[in-house]
Amino acid sequence: MTSAEQHERGLERLKELAGPNAEAVVEQLTALAPDLGRWIVDFVFGEVYSRPGLDLRTRQIVNVAALTALGTATPQLEVHLSGALNVGVTQEELIEIFLQLAVYAGFPASLNGIAALERVLAAREAATPPAAGV
Amino acid sequence: MTSAEQHERGLERLKELAGPNAEAVVEQLTALAPDLGRWIVDFVFGEVYSRPGLDLRTRQIVNVAALTALGTATPQLEVHLSGALNVGVTQEELIEIFLQLAVYAGFPASLNGIAALERVLAAREAATPPAAGV
Amino acid sequence: MTSAEQHERGLERLKELAGPNAEAVVEQLTALAPDLGRWIVDFVFGEVYSRPGLDLRTRQIVNVAALTALGTATPQLEVHLSGALNVGVTQEELIEIFLQLAVYAGFPASLNGIAALERVLAAREAATPPAAGV
Amino acid sequence: MTSAEQHERGLERLKELAGPNAEAVVEQLTALAPDLGRWIVDFVFGEVYSRPGLDLRTRQIVNVAALTALGTATPQLEVHLSGALNVGVTQEELIEIFLQLAVYAGFPASLNGIAALERVLAAREAATPPAAGV
Amino acid sequence: MTSAEQHERGLERLKELAGPNAEAVVEQLTALAPDLGRWIVDFVFGEVYSRPGLDLRTRQIVNVAALTALGTATPQLEVHLSGALNVGVTQEELIEIFLQLAVYAGFPASLNGIAALERVLAAREAATPPAAGV
Amino acid sequence: MTSAEQHERGLERLKELAGPNAEAVVEQLTALAPDLGRWIVDFVFGEVYSRPGLDLRTRQIVNVAALTALGTATPQLEVHLSGALNVGVTQEELIEIFLQLAVYAGFPASLNGIAALERVLAAREAATPPAAGV
Numbered sequence: 001m002t003s004a005e006q007h008e009r010g011l012e013r014l015k016e017l018a019g020p021n022a023e024a025v026v027e028q029l030t031a032l033a034p035d036l037g038r039w040i041v042d043f044v045f046g047e048v049y050s051r052p053g054l055d056l057r058t059r060q061i062v063n064v065a066a067l068t069a070l071g072t073a074t075p076q077l078e079v080h081l082s083g084a085l086n087v088g089v090t091q092e093e094l095i096e097i098f099l100q101l102a103v104y105a106g107f108p109a110s111l112n113g114i115a116a117l118e119r120v121l122a123a124r125e126a127a128t129p130p131a132a133g134v
Numbered sequence: 135m136t137s138a139e140q141h142e143r144g145l146e147r148l149k150e151l152a153g154p155n156a157e158a159v160v161e162q163l164t165a166l167a168p169d170l171g172r173w174i175v176d177f178v179f180g181e182v183y184s185r186p187g188l189d190l191r192t193r194q195i196v197n198v199a200a201l202t203a204l205g206t207a208t209p210q211l212e213v214h215l216s217g218a219l220n221v222g223v224t225q226e227e228l229i230e231i232f233l234q235l236a237v238y239a240g241f242p243a244s245l246n247g248i249a250a251l252e253r254v255l256a257a258r259e260a261a262t263p264p265a266a267g268v
Numbered sequence: 269m270t271s272a273e274q275h276e277r278g279l280e281r282l283k284e285l286a287g288p289n290a291e292a293v294v295e296q297l298t299a300l301a302p303d304l305g306r307w308i309v310d311f312v313f314g315e316v317y318s319r320p321g322l323d324l325r326t327r328q329i330v331n332v333a334a335l336t337a338l339g340t341a342t343p344q345l346e347v348h349l350s351g352a353l354n355v356g357v358t359q360e361e362l363i364e365i366f367l368q369l370a371v372y373a374g375f376p377a378s379l380n381g382i383a384a385l386e387r388v389l390a391a392r393e394a395a396t397p398p399a400a401g402v
Numbered sequence: 403m404t405s406a407e408q409h410e411r412g413l414e415r416l417k418e419l420a421g422p423n424a425e426a427v428v429e430q431l432t433a434l435a436p437d438l439g440r441w442i443v444d445f446v447f448g449e450v451y452s453r454p455g456l457d458l459r460t461r462q463i464v465n466v467a468a469l470t471a472l473g474t475a476t477p478q479l480e481v482h483l484s485g486a487l488n489v490g491v492t493q494e495e496l497i498e499i500f501l502q503l504a505v506y507a508g509f510p511a512s513l514n515g516i517a518a519l520e521r522v523l524a525a526r527e528a529a530t531p532p533a534a535g536v
Numbered sequence: 537m538t539s540a541e542q543h544e545r546g547l548e549r550l551k552e553l554a555g556p557n558a559e560a561v562v563e564q565l566t567a568l569a570p571d572l573g574r575w576i577v578d579f580v581f582g583e584v585y586s587r588p589g590l591d592l593r594t595r596q597i598v599n600v601a602a603l604t605a606l607g608t609a610t611p612q613l614e615v616h617l618s619g620a621l622n623v624g625v626t627q628e629e630l631i632e633i634f635l636q637l638a639v640y641a642g643f644p645a646s647l648n649g650i651a652a653l654e655r656v657l658a659a660r661e662a663a664t665p666p667a668a669g670v
Numbered sequence: 671m672t673s674a675e676q677h678e679r680g681l682e683r684l685k686e687l688a689g690p691n692a693e694a695v696v697e698q699l700t701a702l703a704p705d706l707g708r709w710i711v712d713f714v715f716g717e718v719y720s721r722p723g724l725d726l727r728t729r730q731i732v733n734v735a736a737l738t739a740l741g742t743a744t745p746q747l748e749v750h751l752s753g754a755l756n757v758g759v760t761q762e763e764l765i766e767i768f769l770q771l772a773v774y775a776g777f778p779a780s781l782n783g784i785a786a787l788e789r790v791l792a793a794r795e796a797a798t799p800p801a802a803g804v
Contacts, residue, residue: 093187333465373472
């Protein structure tokens with residue numbers, strides 16, 4: 001596979017997750033570091049997310065669990081909560097994940113996850129998806 | 135539901151995940167703090183894990199992702215890797231989770247996860263499941 | 269003890285810490301996940317905080333130290349700084365805790381703790397206690 | 403106060419916490435970096451721990467809570483669990499702290515704290531206090 | 537060296553890093569805890585930063601890497617990004633540090649570092665350096 | 671640049687840092703996940719480390735600072751301490767980095783970093799470099 005093909009595959013995967021304007025969002029986030037933007041498309045989405053071993057839905061469950069546990073990546077958690085909803089994880093399942101994480105990451109992590117989900121749901125209702133992550 | 139019924143339900147769920155001697159393991163881990171052992175059976179397993187909204191397989195994917203991202207709970211990560219294998223997460227899927235986490239928690243977290251999985255697989259082969267967590 | 273009694277005990281303990289409208293705050297924070305709200309009242313306050321082995325004042329010292337060290341739970345740190353003041357930890361003692369933590373969690377954790385305390389003191393003076401945690 | 407006096411005061415405080423051979427332990431831990439050893443005696447113990455605003459007992463409760471929440475400083479957690487016992491925190495109180503931290507730092511942090519306490523109690527029984535921290 | 541001389545040396549080092557009004561910023565940040573402000577000048581800058589073994593430029597590279605990896609000290613990261621630019625680390629080098637950290641701390645840490653740098657560059661252009669750290 | 675060329679470049683960079691048998695070490699660490707081994711050579715070393723904007727010496731200072739601050743990646747910290755010594759960071763500079771980090775990540779992080787350096791120095795003296803990271 002040429003690197004142009006990998007880039008194309010990454011863009012497809014990224015849009016599947018984050019919607020048609022995802023490429024513009026990545027470019028804006030990495031305006032100071034365009035190579036990081038390229039890595040996100042080519043390596044993160046074109047290579048990691050394009051592996052057949054896990055479907056996008058399960059990848060988003062993994063991301064939400066990891067980012068909630070870390071607690072240091074709120075913009076990215078919001079992006080992946082929205083992405084999770086886009087690829088078929090239900091709101092009810094996201095809440096179950098936060099309840100489960102109370103045991104392993106503590107109740108504050110749970111509450112902060114739920115607050116992030118509330119912001120994401122409000123933004124989706126207002127048709128202004130969160131744009132500060134990837 | 136009485137608290138005796140909740141305890142019974144928690145024990146069932148715990149054994150489903152960690153095998154028939156799981157109760158003895160919990161008791162040993164919490165010998166200094168028996169009430170913590172009771173909370174693990176009654177609250178963690180009897181209440182949290184017994185919710186219908188996520189199956190045990192998905193809960194284990196959540197746990198593995200969160201514990202790998204935290205990086206501070208190696209004994210518990212080993213227990214839940216073993217538990218994940220017990221409830222139908224395949225070795226291949228666990229490896230995909232670690233590959234995905236390289237992006238979000240860094241390559242060292244990935245490598246440490248894979249090293250934990252190697253220890254778990256070796257212990258299972260030797261029929262001595264890890265006992266230092268829950 | 270029935271679960272209704274435990275709920276009652278939890279509510280009492282919660283109000284002792286966070287004031288008469290604490291229940292409404294918990295409900296608002298967990299509107300998306302009412303069972304998490306129930307766990308906070310029944311398990312966290314009715315079970316954990318109701319144990320006789322540590323008084324509420326010492327529990328709040330533990331909470332402030334842990335949340336400052338974690339650094340990922342600012343809303344909850346603010347709630348517990350306010351709770352600490354409510355149950356008799358003095359402002360001077362809270363500052364000493366932050367000074368002590370410079371050694372163990374680093375000077376940034378100390379400075380962020382002090383900034384949180386400033387916000388809490390300002391909100392209490394304005395009679396608008398912080399509401400984003402528990 | 404001269405810096406010699408501050409050093410003297412730091413040594414006293416350190417021995418109060420960690421026993422008569424504490425100075426030798428610090429020197430051994432910082433053999434590669436003797437100035438770090440000097441900072442521990444002069445700044446950490448001679449300045450921070452010598453402040454009148456918190457007694458040594460409360461400082462140890464703060465340390466145990468913070469180090470358990472961090473989860474990345476097991477040798478130091480063991481030293482401060484032993485120090486806590488030396489200055490009057492009871493084994494029962496330490497266990498209550500770990501139970502309380504299940505809520506804020508997660509059950510794995512609790513279990514790891516209890517395992518550390520078990521090692522400390524065993525070492526004290528064998529008259530070989532842990533030596534890898536400060 | 538007397539403690540007055542050490543204080544003087546600390547102030548010089550602090551101004552070298554953070555500009556002529558740095559002392560006022562430290563005083564404001566530690567208004568509730570003036571002794572913490574004194575420690576920052578005397579110990580952090582008068583002792584640690586005044587050691588000859590690393591130049592200020594390398595110290596800032598260390599700080600930026602550590603604070604980006606921690607992810608819990610955004611105000612301090614902004615201060616040290618600005619300080620790094622003040623002592624000769626270029627914008628291009630800061631971006632390379634963030635790209636390198638994608639490997640070790642994950643892509644979200646990278647993206648959050650770049651967002652912090654953007655805020656710092658905007659504030660410097662508007663002649664209003666960030667003031668919430670040290 | 672073809673992906674074969676990038677792989678070649680990554681191997682060169684990896685050996686520059688970690689010695690001639692580095693490739694075998696990576697393969698062993700990623701035996702369960704060979705694609706992760708390929709990513710480490712091609713993406714981490716062939717792409718990230720091969721950028722001209724930072725020399726290998728500065729990259730290792732960044733790595734040591736970040737891994738010491740994280741506190742969750744001891745095997746990788748040992749690898750990069752050894753790598754730092756291989757590319758010209760002196761033992762004295764590494765110690766200065768740990769002293770500086772006492773301020774930002776706390777004294778336990780400093781002490782754990784120094785203990786890791788001691789293990790690395792002992793292993794290098796015994797001609798058995800640490801092999802559990804990358």
